[in-house]
Amino acid sequence: MLKTHYIYPIVVERAETNLSMYFPDFPGTAVTAVELTEGLSRAKELLAFRAQELEESGQSLPDPSEPEQIELYDASDRIVFVEVYMPPYRDAAANKAVTKNCTLPKWLRNAADEAGLNFSQVLQTGLKDALGLQDNKQRI
DSSP: OOOSEEEEEEEEEEOSSSEEEEOTTSTTOEEEESSHHHHHHHHHHHHHHHHHHHHHTTOOOOOOOOGGGSOOSSTTOEEEEEEEEOHHHHHHHHTSOOOOOOOOOHHHHHHHHHHTOOHHHHHHHHHHHHHTOOTTOOOO
């Protein structure tokens, strides 16, 4: 069962002209921003993206570090916690348009073009009918 909330620490470092923020539990993840609110918003998006990436690949997310486990390199560095509520991000990803190639006879394509049919709409409707689904409903 997927968790609905994740909370992870992020280290906030002050640079000359901006803030640099990174998640110690996700190496290679960092954001920069001019102000804290902007940075935290970007950090939240990054955390949601990384969490979803790991979930979709069947990998577990790391346990969040405890503040005393995180090494700060400058006296001005701070630890802030970022919380992300995952259902909206999962819904957005599930409804994202994807491309799928299909093959059909040329005569059928020509007839559909002449009739002004939207291939994507017809395919979506046909798939939903075949699966017994209604609009915006996922089968679990």
